[in-house]
Amino acid sequence: MQVPETPKDLVRTPLVTNERSLSWITNQVAQFIENKPPMWWWIALIFSASVAVLVPYYISYLIGTGVGVWGLQNPVMWGWAIVNFVFWIGIGHAGTLISAILFLLNQKWRTSINRAAEAMTIFAVMCAGIFPLIHVGRVWFAWWLFPLPNANQIWPQFRSPLLWDVFAVSTYFTVSLLFWYTGLVPDLATIRDRVKSGLAKFSYGLFSLGWTGSNRHWRNYEKAYLLLAGLSTPLVLSVHSIVSFDFAVSQLPGWHTTIFPPYFVAGAIFSGFGMVMTLLIPLRTICKLEDLITVKHVELMCKVTLATGTMVGYAYAMEFFIAYYGGNPYELETFINRAMGPYWWAYLAMVSCNVITPQFFWVKKFRTDMRIVFILSIFVNIGMWFERFVIVMTLHRDFIPANWDYYTPTKVDVLTFVGTFGMFMTLFLLFMKFLPMIAISEVKGVTPQANPHHKLGGAKEGKH
Amino acid sequence: MAQDSQKLHGLLAQFDTPADLMHAAEMIRDHGYSRWDVFSPFPIHGMDDAMGLKNSKVGWFTFIGGFTGFFSGMGMIWYMNEFNYPLIVGGKPFFSPIFSFPVAYELTILLGAFGTLLGMAFLNRLPRLHNPLLKHSSFKRATDDQFFLLIEASDAKFDSSVTRQLLESTHPVKIEEVQE
Known part of the structure; x- marks a missing residue:
């Protein structure tokens, strides 16, 4: 039977371009681990590690002096710490979306970006975890959050969403780590079989658990991976819903809304994809991974950003509409105050970065131009930080006008936050050096050479 | 031989x-x-x-983990807030499956994930630190x-x-x- 040739426009761009061989993929990913790190890596590491030092420095200063060193004052008792917490935890969500939800949806393009995105998730959750911990004021009592009886034999009370949050965030961190590690095992085995030095051989050998690539193992492994993806999907949706409960379960106008959980989740994925693009666009060029993280991958990420950004924009509009339509004068006043009160500039930054920026991604020319995507992704990050700032600043005008005040952060607030960026970048650079940044075995699995029914996989004419 | x-x-x-x-x-x-x-x-x-x-039988381990997680979450909250030291907060009930759900849900996922990974390791008999194949060039x-x-x-x-x-x-x- 004559099979007609596929029209040119309908040919799918392959996920690994230039028909690279399996060993090329191994070499290209492993070379960064095996070779001496380049100069730019050292410079970047020293720079980010010096910025990261701000974190322990200002935390010790905070604990030694008291929360007065922050800009918190009545009525704004949740300042930058909570803004930064929600910002970082939101960033993490794209990693889980890529690794779990896209896996369940059988989106094969995820394989090139999931490893780095999951690493980003873990490091972002580490940065996020710092803030609520130091925000409790008397840090030495932070263990009251754990299910342990205190000195009066009183247990933590589980009616508070703040306690749910403790469980949600710690579960999120642990499960993300387990999922990441599960994915790493076969790739660590690849590195183990290549490295020369004794220490490296020992460490990669230890952490690869003696993996051989046996099909009897792959069978259980693939099932476990699928189940972990199935567990992470409801997890990622629940974590940011629970984070939003911190606000929504309270009885403040502007916070007590049912739209918060879905709106927070969409915002989290939006901001996370912004961060994934900010990290991966330079990385693919510097590490020469253009054939693995192709323009198609970036384009697809832009589309997810466009979709979630538009959802966020819809939520902003709907929130405002319900404030009016709900007929509650306090609710309406809060929203008008958000947009036109003393913090109008933050509201403007939020709307212009989050609603307008992603709309550029309708145009293919912008989606495929790496410089434009990179710049727009930074705007997404900025915008999503401002979104959390706007929400927390709802506090600045509470029920008694005599209490009203204008919150400004102090140097300590700002520099602790800057420090977490240093910490994040330091961890990410170390990840680049010591672990395979691309899921080698998964990428190989989506190439035509891996398909036993494809010509390149060894299939012969007329046989399977 | x-x-x-x-x-x-x-x-x-x-x-x-x-x-x-x-x-x-x-x-x-x-x-x-x-x-x-x-x-x-x-x-x-x-x-x-x-x-x-x-x-593969990994699913059973996930199920056991998740099941344990959910009921230990519910049980923990009931024990702490209703049985061992009831504390009146905001006129809310001491125990209710509604407010206990987020925590029990997270623990379902947490222990389910541990069950999955440990179950996979157990079924594969990993970690295995010696394997004749790995010495073969x-x-x-x-x-x-x-x-x-x-x-x-x-x-x-x-x-x-x-x-x-x-x-x-x-x-x-x-x-x-x-x-x-």
Whole structure:
């Protein structure tokens, strides 16, 4: 039977371009681990590690002096710490979306970006975890959050969403780590079989658990991976819903809304994809991974950003509409105050970065131009930080006008936050050096050479 | 079988493509071997059927983990807030499955994930820190771009010349002996 040739426009761009061989993929990913790190890596590491030092420095200063060193004052008792917490935890969500939800949806393009995105998730959750911990004021009592009886034999009370949050965030961190590690095992085995030095051989050998690539193992492994993806999907949706409960379960106008959980989740994925693009666009060029993280991958990420950004924009509009339509004068006043009160500039930054920026991604020319995507992704990050700032600043005008005040952060607030960026970048650079940044075995699995029914996989004419 | 210091672990056949490996696996399966395995740098779709393997049992471990997580979450909150030290907060009930749900839900996922990973490790008998294959020099490419099939010498049907002939009929790149 004559099979007609596929029209040119309908040919799918392959996920690994230039028909690279399996060993090329191994070499290209492993070379960064095996070779001496380049100069730019050292410079970047020293720079980010010096910025990261701000974190322990200002935390010790905070604990030694008291929360007065922050800009918190009545009525704004949740300042930058909570803004930064929600910002970082939101960033993490794209990693889980890529690794779990896209896996369940059988989106094969995820394989090139999931490893780095999951690493980003873990490091972002580490940065996020710092803030609520130091925000409790008397840090030495932070263990009251754990299910342990205190000195009066009183247990933590589980009616508070703040306690749910403790469980949600710690579960999120642990499960993300387990999922990441599960994915790493076969790739660590690849590195183990290549490295020369004794220490490296020992460490990669230890952490690869003696993996051989046996099909009897792959069978259980693939099932476990699928189940972990199935567990992470409801997890990622629940974590940011629970984070939003911190606000929504309270009885403040502007916070007590049912739209918060879905709106927070969409915002989290939006901001996370912004961060994934900010990290991966330079990385693919510097590490020469253009054939693995192709323009198609970036384009697809832009589309997810466009979709979630538009959802966020819809939520902003709907929130405002319900404030009016709900007929509650306090609710309406809060929203008008958000947009036109003393913090109008933050509201403007939020709307212009989050609603307008992603709309550029309708145009293919912008989606495929790496410089434009990179710049727009930074705007997404900025915008999503401002979104959390706007929400927390709802506090600045509470029920008694005599209490009203204008919150400004102090140097300590700002520099602790800057420090977490240093910490994040330091961890990410170390990840680049010591672990395979691309899921080698998964990428190989989506190439035509891996398909036993494809010509390149060894299939012969007329046989399977 | 040689009984000197070097004991035979098995015969290892090397293949270039997943399709060749799959055909070889089908043949070994049909010859009724039981202690044999194939090795590839990535999971090959359809290989479980070619080897005659049934569905993996990892799901049971996930279920046990998740089940334990959910009920220990609910039980913990009931014990702490209703039974051991009831504390009146905001006129809310001491225990209710509604407000306990987020925590129990998270613990379901947490212990379910641990169950999955530990169950997978248990079923695969990992971590395994010594494996004769990992000392074999050509086997290093099993995590790179080559495909292997091993028939262990401990298999009841193993016979070095017959098994070697069978492996040769699958057209491998080469066949090697792996020592213990």
